[in-house]
Amino acid sequence: MKQSIKIILIFELLLIPFLIVTADSVTAVEGGHYTPIKETDNQYYFRIETSQWEIKAFDLVRVRQEYGNDPSLNQIHEFEEKHRLGSFERGSTINFEVYSRDVQHGFSINEVGLAVATIRPKVGEVFGLPTLAQIQWPDEDVTISAFCHIFCGLGHPDMKMKFVIGEGSEEYGPPLFYAIIAINVAILLFVANKIWNKID
Incomplete structure (x- = not known):
């Protein structure tokens, strides 16, 4: 059981780079523009x-x-x-x-x-x-x-x-998106640390 929980936590942590890449993609779309x-x-x-x-x-x-x-x-x-x-x-x-x-x-x-x-x-x-x-x-x-x-x-x-x-x-879309990602990552790391310490 403990081993299964650890595997799930590792999988969740591996999602962090994906979230960061997603944020970069959104910012890229919102970013530079073509001059007509x-x-x-x-x-x-x-x-x-x-x-x-x-x-x-x-x-x-x-x-x-x-x-x-x-x-x-x-x-x-x-x-x-x-x-x-x-x-x-x-x-x-x-x-x-x-x-x-x-x-x-x-x-x-x-x-x-x-x-x-x-x-x-x-x-x-x-x-x-x-x-x-x-x-x-x-x-x-x-x-x-x-x-x-x-x-x-x-x-x-x-x-x-x-x-x-x-x-x-001024546009708030990309900064707000980054803030939401950062908050979710922080919560994930905090919860993962607590659970990991308990099952050890």
Whole structure:
């Protein structure tokens, strides 16, 4: 019995590196971001693709600079940006082409009053028709989130993307995640030490 408990404790302790690696991965996603390019009309143009269960973004100005005004879908997909985009100029205008690859999704940014629904593709089509939207970013340094606001299945909560305006705003996600991991590891070590001493 004592031997079994020790094996369980050793297994639990081996989970600590996994928790640390997980924390690093989350921070990496929240971390560095891509700086978008403006068109000659001083506006941003982005293609947004939604599917179960992710949101992808493609800087169309960057794509056109590389491949001209009529790039293929494969060429567009060479320039995928996920999770976090910025720094956008404060108060600037951005144009979205929002597509669905499967079911109907939403694309919403609360801070600018944007909430659009995608058009699901017809049988035999890869994407539905685009939903077009134009918004103006806030005239301040802020980090805002885009998300799917139409329930689309189990992975629906994971459909998020961040946009950094100017210098962005302070984010508490990664530090809070690290704090929770540290507290759990400390509790695990404390309990493991107490149990280990008792069974010895």
